[in-house]
Amino acid sequence: MSTRGSSAGSSGFTRRRLLKTGGSAFALTAAIGIAPKFLRPAFADTALSPGMIGGPTGFPGAERYQYGADTPEGRAVEGIKALKAAGKAPSKIVLGLSDGSIGQLTKPFPEGAPSIKDLWEKETGVTLEIVGQPNGQEFTKAMQDISTQGGAFDIYAVEWNRLGDLAETNGLVKMDDFVAQYKPEWDNPERGYPGGDAGVSLFNRYRGSVYGVSLDGDYQCWVYRTDLFGDAAEQSAFKDKFGYDLAPPTTWKQHSDIASHFHRPDKGLFGSTDLRNQGWGYTNWYQRFVSTASPNQFLFDDNGAPLINSANGILATTEYVDSLAHHSPDAISWGWPEQYGNFGNGGAAMTCAFSNLPKFLDNKANEGSKVTGKIGSMLPPGRVIDDKLVRRSVLWLNLSASISAQSQHPEACYLLLQWLGSSRIYSWMTANPGGYFDPFQLANFADPLVRETYHAYHMDNLREVVARTVPTINYPGATAFHNALDENLVAACTKSKTPEQAMADTEREWKRIARRIGEDKLLDAIRSNKASWPTVLDPVVT
Numbered sequence: 060m061s062t063r064g065s066s067a068g069s070s071g072f073t074r075r076r077l078l079k080t081g082g083s084a085f086a087l088t089a090a091i092g093i094a095p096k097f098l099r100p101a102f103a104d105t106a107l108s109p110g111m112i113g114g115p116t117g118f119p120g121a122e123r124y125q126y127g128a129d130t131p132e133g134r135a136v137e138g139i140k141a142l143k144a145a146g147k148a149p150s151k152i153v154l155g156l157s158d159g160s161i162g163q164l165t166k167p168f169p170e171g172a173p174s175i176k177d178l179w180e181k182e183t184g185v186t187l188e189i190v191g192q193p194n195g196q197e198f199t200k201a202m203q204d205i206s207t208q209g210g211a212f213d214i215y216a217v218e219w220n221r222l223g224d225l226a227e228t229n230g231l232v233k234m235d236d237f238v239a240q241y242k243p244e245w246d247n248p249e250r251g252y253p254g255g256d257a258g259v260s261l262f263n264r265y266r267g268s269v270y271g272v273s274l275d276g277d278y279q280c281w282v283y284r285t286d287l288f289g290d291a292a293e294q295s296a297f298k299d300k301f302g303y304d305l306a307p308p309t310t311w312k313q314h315s316d317i318a319s320h321f322h323r324p325d326k327g328l329f330g331s332t333d334l335r336n337q338g339w340g341y342t343n344w345y346q347r348f349v350s351t352a353s354p355n356q357f358l359f360d361d362n363g364a365p366l367i368n369s370a371n372g373i374l375a376t377t378e379y380v381d382s383l384a385h386h387s388p389d390a391i392s393w394g395w396p397e398q399y400g401n402f403g404n405g406g407a408a409m410t411c412a413f414s415n416l417p418k419f420l421d422n423k424a425n426e427g428s429k430v431t432g433k434i435g436s437m438l439p440p441g442r443v444i445d446d447k448l449v450r451r452s453v454l455w456l457n458l459s460a461s462i463s464a465q466s467q468h469p470e471a472c473y474l475l476l477q478w479l480g481s482s483r484i485y486s487w488m489t490a491n492p493g494g495y496f497d498p499f500q501l502a503n504f505a506d507p508l509v510r511e512t513y514h515a516y517h518m519d520n521l522r523e524v525v526a527r528t529v530p531t532i533n534y535p536g537a538t539a540f541h542n543a544l545d546e547n548l549v550a551a552c553t554k555s556k557t558p559e560q561a562m563a564d565t566e567r568e569w570k571r572i573a574r575r576i577g578e579d580k581l582l583d584a585i586r587s588n589k590a591s592w593p594t595v596l597d598p599v600v601t
Contacts, residue, residue, distance in 0.1 A: 105117055107125055108122040108125055110127050111125040111126060111127055112126065112127060112128050112133050112136065112137075113125065113126055113132065113133065113136050113178075113182050114126050114132070114178075114483065114484075115172050115173055115178055115487060116172075116173075117171035117172050117173065118169050118170065118171040118172045120507060120508065121172065123483070123486070123487075123506070123507075124483045124484065124486065124487040125483070126481075126483050130244075130481070130483070131241070131242065131243045131244050131477055131478075131481035131482075132477075132478050132481045132483055132484055134241045134242060134477070135241060135474040135475070135477040135478035135481070136182050136183060136474075136478065138240075138241055138470075138474045139183040139184075139185060139471060139474050139475075140183070142468075142470065142471055142474075143183075143184060143185075147468070147470075147471075148183075148184075148185060148468065148471050149185060149213075149467065149468040149471050150185065150186060151185060151186035151187070151188050152185060152186070152187055152188065152213045152214065152468070152471060152472055152475055153188045153190060153211070153212050153213045153214070154187060154188065154189050154190065154212070154213065154214045154216065154460075154475075155190050155192055155197070155200060155201070155204075155211070155212040155214065155215050155216060156189050156190070156191065156192065156216045156458075157191075157192055157193075157194050157197055157216065157458060157495065158191040158192060158193060158194060159194055159494055159495045160216070160274075160275075160458065160494040160495045160496055161189055161191055161494060162491070162493030162494040163175065163488050163489070163491040163493050163494035163495075163496050164176045164187070164189060164488070164494075165189070165493075166491060166493040168487075168490070168491035168492070168493065169508070175479070175484070175487070175488050175491075176189070179475065179478065185471065185475075187475070190211070190212065195338075197215070197216060197217045197218065197458070198217045198218060198221045198224075198225075198538070200215075201215040201217050201225060201230075201461075202225070202228070204230075204463065204465070205225070205228050205230030205463070205464075205465075206228075208465065209465075210463070210465040212463050212466075213462065213463055213466040213468065213472050214460050214461065214462055214463065214466075214472050214475070214476065215231075215460065215461050215463060216274065216458045216459070216460045216461075217458065217459060217461065218456050218457060218458065218459070219262060219271065219273060219275070219454075219456075219457040219458070219459040219533065220455075220457075220530070220531050220532060220533035220537045221537060221538065222265050222270055222271050222459060222461070222533060223265050223266075223533060223534045223535040223536075223537060223580075223584060224535055224536070224537060224538060225270070225461060226265045226266075226270045227535050227580070229464065230463065230464050230465075231270045231271075231461045231462060231463070231464060232270075232461070232462035232463070232464055232466070232469045232472075232473075233268045233269070233270060234268075234269040234270065234272075234462065234473055235268050235269055237469075237470060237473040237474075237477075238269050241473070241474065241477055243272075243477045243480070243481060244481070244482075245258075245259045245262075245263065245480075246258070246259050247482070247501075248501075249501060249502070250482040250500065250501055250502040251482065251500060251501060251502075252273070252499070252500060252501070253499070253500075253501060253525045253526065254591065257590055257591050258591070260587060260590065260591065261530055261533070261588070261591035262457075262459065263459070264587070265584070266580070266583050266584060266587070267583075267587075270461055271459035271460060271461045272459065272460050272461075272476040272477070272479070272480040273457065273458075273459050273480060273499070274458050274459065274460050274479060274480055274485075274496055275456070275457045275458040275459070275495065275496050275497055275499070276414060276457065276489070276496075276497040276498050276499025276500075276503070276525075277413055277414070277454060277455055277456040277457040277458075277497060278413075278414050278452055278453075278454055278497075278499070278521065278524050278525055278528050279342055279343075279346070279411050279412070279413070279439075279452050279453050279454075279455060279528075280411065280412065280413070280414045280416070280436060280452065280517070280520070280521060280524055281307075281333075281409065281410070281411045281436070281437045281438070281439050281440075281452075282402075282409070282410060282411075282412065282416055282417065282434050282435065282436055282437070282517075283307055283408060283409045283434075283435050283437055284405075284407075284408050284409070284430065284433055284434065284435070285433050285434065285435040286433040287321060287408050288305060288306065288307065288408075288435070293305060293320075293321075296320070297316075297317070297320050300320065301316050301320070305317065305320075307435065307437035307438075308409075308437075308440045309438075309440060309441065309448060309450070309597075309600045310440055310441060310442060310443065310448070311347060311350075311378060311440045311441070311442060313440065314331065314409070314440040315378075315381075315382065315385075317330070317331075317408070317409070318330030318331040318382070318385035318408065318409065319384070319385055321385075321408035321409075322384070322385040322408075324387070324388070327404075327405075327406055328405075328406060328407065328408065329385060329386055329387055329401070329406060329407045329408070330385030330386075330407070330408055330409070331382065331385050331386065331407065331408065331409040331410060331411075332386060332387065332390070332393070332398050332401060332402065332406075332407040332409075332410040333382075333409075333410055333411035333412075334390075334393060334394070334395070334398060334411075335379070335383060335386060335390045335391055335393070335552055336390070336391055336392055336393055336394055336549075337391075337545050337546070337549045338394070338545065339394050339395060340545075340548065340549075340552075341541065341544055341545045341548055342453045342455045342531065343379065343411060344375055344376065344379045344544075344548055345453040345455075345529070345531065346411075346439055346440075346451055346452060346453055347374075347375040347378050347379060348367070348371060348372060348375035349451045349453070349529050350439075350441045350442050350449045350450065350451045351371035351374060351375060351442060352371065352444065352449075353444040353445055353447060353449050353596065354449065354592075354593070354594045354595075354596060355449075355451065355529060355592050355593070355594075356371050357589060357592070358532065359585050361582070361585070361586060361589075362582070363573055363578060363581050363582050363585060365565075365566045365569040365570065365573075367544075367562050367565055367566055367569075368562045368563050368565070368566035369562075372562040373558050373559055373562055376548065376551055376558035376561055376562055377558045379548065379551070379552070380551050380552050380558060383552060387401070391549065391552055391553065395412065395413070398410060398412060399412065399416065399419065399420065402416065402420060402430065403419075403420045403425075403427060403428045403429065403430060404429055405429040405430055411439070413456075413495075413497065414497045414498070414513070414517070414521055414524075415495070415497050415513070416434075417434050417436065417513060417514050417517045418492060418512055418513050418514070418517075419492075420434065421433075421434040421514060435516070436514075436516055436517040436520035436521070437520065438450050438452075438520065438523060438524060438527065438597075439451060439452045439524070439527065441597070443599050446599060447596040447597065447598070447599065448596065448597040448598065448599050448600070449596060449597075450527050450597055451527055451528070451529050451593070452524050452527055452528045452529075453528060453529055453530075453531060454528050454529070454530050454531060455531050458495075458496070460476050460479075460480070462476070482500050482501075482502035482503070483502070485500060485502075485503065486498075486500070486502050486503050486506040486508070486509055487508065489503055489509060490506065490508035490509040490511070490512045491512075492512050498513065498518070498521070499525065503518075504518050504519075504521065504522045526593060526595050527593050527595050528593060529592050529593065530588055530591055530592070532588070533584070533588055534580070534581060534584030534585060534587075534588060535576045535580050535581065535584060536572045536573070536575070536576045536581070539572045540569055540572055543565055543568035543569060543572065544565050544569075547561040547562070547564050547565045547568075548561060550564075
């Protein structure tokens with residue numbers, strides 16, 4: 060993240076204010092700013108619906124999150140009870156978790172409901188001890204625990220694309236036997252992961268085995284200012300200059316036109332603020348690169364050779380650098396706190412962010428936001444290839460939970476993860492505005508509480524974004540591959556390298572990383588990763 064605080068604008072959405080609660084970055088806008096919107100009249104009914112064995116009570120609609128014995132949640136709770144009866148259950152499970160996510164487990168939501176943590180402990184008798192970790196340090200903390208054999212955690216929650224790196228340390232428990240026994244139904248065609256088994260493979264498996272359970276949905280989503288795009292004077296001026304109607308862009312060329320039209324830094328307005336800084340910006344390069352071929356431009360071929368040092372790689376990098384013209388002068392130092400603060404202050408026409416931006420900024424209870432009621436959600440821009448429109452977003456960050464090989468109770472840990480990650484409990488949890496975990500399961504998109512928190516217009520669009528999303532690198536060496544790309548993109552943005560040099564140097568470094576990892580591990584993972592890439596193509600809009 061950037062260390063700059065002043066660039067977020069004068070609305071009070073500074074990095075310091077967003078982060079002042081000790082890592083709970085959205086505490087201001089999430090835990091305080093949004094919660095009042097969801098306060099409901101007292102609801103005294105604490106009885107479960109007929110046939111249900113567990114789940115929350117005490118608020119209207121609670122029955123949606125209750126479960127019978129023959130459900131993933133029910134099997135998890137019954138499994139814990141059986142372990143307790145056999146004297147094999149722990150008294151507590153220690154979960155290492157990003158500070159900004161903890162509120163969704165510990166804060167009751169909505170009014171009258173228990174918290175996720177309280178419900179788990181009531182139903183199972185197993186204490187859930189949550190150890191907060193600063194955002195961005197989850198992987199480091201897990202690797203330290205594994206390498207030192209510290210045994211501080213039963214469960215690690217780490218970015219999903221670090222799964223391969225962690226599994227290769229032998230520090231994680233392989234969950235395949237537990238999955239076979241307790242049947243989590245992640246591939247359920249109505250409630251489960253998008254893409255069915257392919258989605259399960261992407262999120263939870265490494266080299267064919269389950270090592271993680273996804274607890275997040277960090278799809279990168281484009282949003283825009285409906286008040287600016289709908290203004291008659293802006294529409295007229297734009298059409299006079301560019302010869303077509305002002306509307307959310309469908310191509311990268313249109314995106315550039317629209318961003319240049321709205322870019323008025325002297326008036327506190329930037330054209331587009333999709334990130335360009337180190338550690339956060341490269342996902343926006345991804346979107347440009349992978350849309351240069353149909354249905355996708357891959358990063359590696361099936362033999363493991365990098366494909367980025369090519370005409371398409373240079374094109375994407377050139378666009379990535381040139382687009383700084385409609386960003387803040389401080390764009391290379393902006394992280395998401397500055398980006399969200401600027402957008403909330405009305406300082407940008409478009410941006411690409413996590414799916415939670417409308418949750419936090421399009422909210423009447425958030426008095427600091429100047430864009431409440433003025434946000435629209437759109438599909439990513441793309442390219443016309445063979446008379447079809449290739450539009451691609453990217454999956455990035457996205458916390459996934461894994462069981463430490465040092466845990467004395469791996470089965471109980473798995474059952475907690477099955478319970479947390481199953482569609483009924485997860486829908487209830489992700490609707491809670493108190494943290495980072497975002498919707499991604501099919502059940503989430505239609506859930507009334509989730510749609511109220513995230514807005515119906517955004518959830519409907521997010522479903523379509525998911526269908527057009529490519530995964531970032533999620534095989535061994537993911538950290539090293541991304542660091543090499545990241546450093547060279549920053550060098551291109553600062554003009555210390557040309558786009559051609561940046562791609563050539565990235566290719567050279569990627570080849571070194573591949574040799575160090577080993578061909579057998581890398582090729583299996585590359586091919587598995589490719590199986591999860593989308594094939595959706597859109598009609599050309601004229």
